[in-house]
Amino acid sequence: MSTLLVIAKAPVAGRVKTRLTPQFTPQQAADLALASLQDTLATVLATPAERRVLVLDGQPGPWVPEGIEVVPQCTGGLDVRLAAAFALAEGPALLIGMDTPQITPGLLTLGLDFTEAGAWFGPADDGGFWALGLADPDPALLLGVPMSVTHTGEVQRRRLTDAGLCVRDLPELCDVYTPADAERVAAAAPRTRFAALHHGLCAVTR
Incomplete structure (x- = not known):
């Protein structure tokens, strides 16, 4: 059973995207x-x-659409939480x-094709990763990995x-953390909800 996992924070002011201020x-x-998050879930x-x-x-x-199962994150460092997310899978899984x-x-879809791969890795341009796919999810593959460096x-x-x-590697992408990241991603994906909102907010704040 193939599983798409999305690890996320609820969009609460003061708790998410604080580096955009x-x-x-x-x-x-x-x-x-x-x-x-809405763009991500629609793509999923x-x-x-x-x-x-x-x-x-x-x-x-x-904002959670039908067809998406919601499971609470466990406590602990990000490596522990990612490992626990993979433990939910009952077969090949891709986490974003x-x-x-x-x-x-x-x-x-590419990241869920394990015909010739045991794992898929999606690098982020800040040195992290935006996607990780495992044909046979083993939480131990993540535990102890230093996160956010x-x-x-x-x-x-x-x-x-x-x-x-x-x-096998997926294309390198930019994660949205800073205002510069947000501008780059909005320009790269102009038809997204994110880009439309970003454009509207920038028109007001500039």
């Missing part, structure tokens, strides 16, 4: 987070998968976050190869 207010930053729904799970820190709202609204069903992706990918997995 002071260009945007905390509420505007949360609204951008919501738009990014458009991708062939047998199970689609939102692993959520916080409370779900009416909520910071890449520019993703497409084609990219996610410039060499996170390097360490995680090496963990996969050291385990003897055939790793």
Whole structure:
């Protein structure tokens, strides 16, 4: 059973996208987070998968569409929470976050094709990763990997190869963390909710 996992925070002002301030207010930053999450979940729904799970820190709202199962995140560091998310899968799984609204069903479909791969790795341009796919999910592959540092992706990918997995790479993408990131992603994916909201907010704040 193939599983698409999305790990995310509920879009609550002051708790998400805090690095987008002071260009945007905390509420505007949360609204951008919501738009990014909605774009992500819409893409997940458009991708062939047998199970689609939102692993959520916080409370779900009416923004969760039908067809998405919601499971609360466990406590602990990000490596622990990612490992626990993979433990939910009952077969091949691809895990993504909520910071890449520019993703497409084609990219996610590729990351779920384990015909010639034991793992898929989607590098982020900040040194992390935006996607991780495992043909045979093993939470131990993530535990202990240092998260949110410039060499996170390097360490995680090496963990996969050291385990003897055939790793294939997805395209490098930009995660939305800073105002500059938001501008780049909005320009790269102009038809998204995220881009439309970003354009509207910038028209007001500039």
